[in-house]
Amino acid sequence: MLPLASTSVTFIYINSCSKYKYFIVTGTPVIFRNLGAITYTLCVVSWVVGIVVMLAQYYLQPDMLMWHTFGYYHILAMLNCLCALWYINCTAKGRAAGWLAENLHNALQSSDPASRLAEYRDLWVDLSHMMQQLGKAYSGMYGMYCVLILLTTIVASYGCLTEILDHGLSFKEAGLFLISFYCMTLLYIICNEAHYASHKMGPEFRERLLNVNIGVVDIRTRQEVHMFLTAIDKNPPIMNLNGYANINRKLITSTVTSMATYLVMLMQFRLSLMRNAAIAARRAAVAASVNTTTATVLNK
Numbered sequence: 001m002l003p004l005a006s007t008s009v010t011f012i013y014i015n016s017c018s019k020y021k022y023f024i025v026t027g028t029p030v031i032f033r034n035l036g037a038i039t040y041t042l043c044v045v046s047w048v049v050g051i052v053v054m055l056a057q058y059y060l061q062p063d064m065l066m067w068h069t070f071g072y073y074h075i076l077a078m079l080n081c082l083c084a085l086w087y088i089n090c091t092a093k094g095r096a097a098g099w100l101a102e103n104l105h106n107a108l109q110s111s112d113p114a115s116r117l118a119e120y121r122d123l124w125v126d127l128s129h130m131m132q133q134l135g136k137a138y139s140g141m142y143g144m145y146c147v148l149i150l151l152t153t154i155v156a157s158y159g160c161l162t163e164i165l166d167h168g169l170s171f172k173e174a175g176l177f178l179i180s181f182y183c184m185t186l187l188y189i190i191c192n193e194a195h196y197a198s199h200k201m202g203p204e205f206r207e208r209l210l211n212v213n214i215g216v217v218d219i220r221t222r223q224e225v226h227m228f229l230t231a232i233d234k235n236p237p238i239m240n241l242n243g244y245a246n247i248n249r250k251l252i253t254s255t256v257t258s259m260a261t262y263l264v265m266l267m268q269f270r271l272s273l274m275r276n277a278a279i280a281a282r283r284a285a286v287a288a289s290v291n292t293t294t295a296t297v298l299n300k
Helices: 002-026 035-060 066-071 073-102 104-108 113-137 139-167 171-201 203-210 219-234 249-299
Strands: none
Touching: 035 066, 035 073, 035 171, 066 073, 073 104, 073 113, 073 139, 073 171, 073 203, 104 113, 113 139, 113 171, 113 219, 139 171, 139 249, 171 203, 171 249, 203 219
16 A cells, blocks of 8 residues: 555655656656655564554563554554555655755856746746645545554553552553554654755755855846845745645644643542542441441440
């Protein structure tokens, strides 16, 4: 599933960018070397990681049987494949933006830099639009993906804390901690790759334009540089899940904050239940003692 999906998405990107605009504007084609080998390797790695994680759970969780693990291999492989698909697309767009930025000096050194900068600006707007559409196209799938990671991490962390408080440290807590670490690693890869692609397309591109010596270029070129900077500000290359959330490094911190909040609430709820249970047990013990005393007096 991964090689076909990732290759098709990337080839759509290559066709629309390289054949029709990128090659015409820059004179260099967009070539992602070893794309097929990378996608198939990531597919195999996704299955291997899923199997290793579940086998670790089998050995660390004392109440898990081997046949229980067969219901989770394909689920973990799917999560890993979706993460790999996001990695491939973000890396492709980040590299294309980096190559476009490297070719920017050719436009400034041409005989008509103003017209060349205008072509580069139109191409950059198209690339930024593609980057924004990537998040919108996968908004439902990766939105549920992030929610699943959040819920799984909260449940695993809560189980790990309660087991430590009730029974102390053991291999079971290590298995729950492994699940939390695995989920947060997937979230980190997704957020970090989106941040990398956005940074290549936005801040790094803006920095190259700001380093242009305005004093040695003509008025038209100076205006095109200002228009290019305005286009970057008006069309920020942000990975957005159709308006629900921005995929960047800030999502990691907000997710950790939400998990900490929910864990505190769950622990407070657990302490309240334990306190109520202790009060009920004490009252039952007092009532039983009174009944025993009353029965003893009556028997006498």
